[in-house]
Amino acid sequence: MTTEEAKEKLREYMALSQESKKEVRNDLRPVKTLRLPEYEKNRDIYTKAGLDAIKRGKLALLLLAGGMGTRLGFDGPKGTYPIDGDKSIFECLSDNLRRDIGDIRLPFFIMTSDKNDEATRAFFKEKNYFGYDPELIYFFRQEMAPACDFDGNLLFEGEDVPATSPNGNGGFFTSLIKAGYGEVLKERGVKWMNVFGVDNVLARIADPAFLGAVIAEKKSAAVKAVLKKDPAENVGVVCEKNGHPSIVEYFELDESQANQRDENGELLYCAGVTVNYLFDTSILLRTVEQKMPVHKVKKKIPYIDQNGNLIKPSEPNGYKFEILITDILQFFPDFLPVEVVREKEFAPVKNLHGVDSVDTARELLKARRDTDGD
């Protein structure tokens, strides 16, 4: 990105982020989650419906792998991190896919960014695409956003090189269309897109029961959800906001809402989201025309100072701009949160140690091996 382009983009993102920040009174309501007992009761029906759609080529996969993985602090794309012995996160995900659909092959889109595109492609090639048909793998780059200091001045990461970062995971479909892959969806008659993050090593991908549930329940989007451990757990929860599907952070709920329970004593705002979604592609197509909110986030941004030295700040020194996947839901007429068993399907790798870390993910992978014997 040239300095001129960065300046223009910065103006655009600044304006959009101001708009997104405008105070509006939000009317929040709980949304019914497809709870485990009901999901299990109908599992056979859902699985059959989902498998049928998969065999008819109605599903495509989209891996969100454009993030910087800063919290992990690994020098390379997060998917290449050796999480299970020598096995990378990418390989784990590929194994998970095989567990669910065996040798069935679906179009597989992989979103990267300017920062990790080459390394990601090279890794897939080196690993022989984990046995997947390379003809069906479509890499594309997401958009980059310029970063600025707290006064709104562009930061530079090199001489005349503006500091940029991937612009969040919410622009995935616009970037896919810009890359020309709308044609692939059209030609193949793809109706559903399973969009998932790179860092949940227990993610079930192309899960037939999940797809069957969204079809059978006649919804246009769905997410795999884990029950909140307690009202204050720091996880986005599914709700309806001003009449539209939405995901709110726990701090957006007031205390009484966060603690609200139904007649069985269960939290009404119970569905914590994982980054594993199903979207109807015909509605995704309409979202490309929509203006998505832009979030201005305080971050530590490496930059060069007046003497040309690269400074890596230890405290936030400016803003990055992000568009979030959770903001795309407002364009869908309805939404189905599907409860899954946390220990079986949720092992996010965000940090090296502690909560949602390499350590916890390894434990959960081991537990799966102990239970399943593989």
Ligand code: UTP
């Ligand atoms: P996160 O926000 O958890 O991941 O994104 P991150 O940005 O890589 O990590 P940190 O915050 O810097 O530590 C969740 C998913 O969205 C993808 C990530 O790769 C991950 O799969 N993502 C995130 C993108 O594809 N692009 C982005 O710009 C941001």
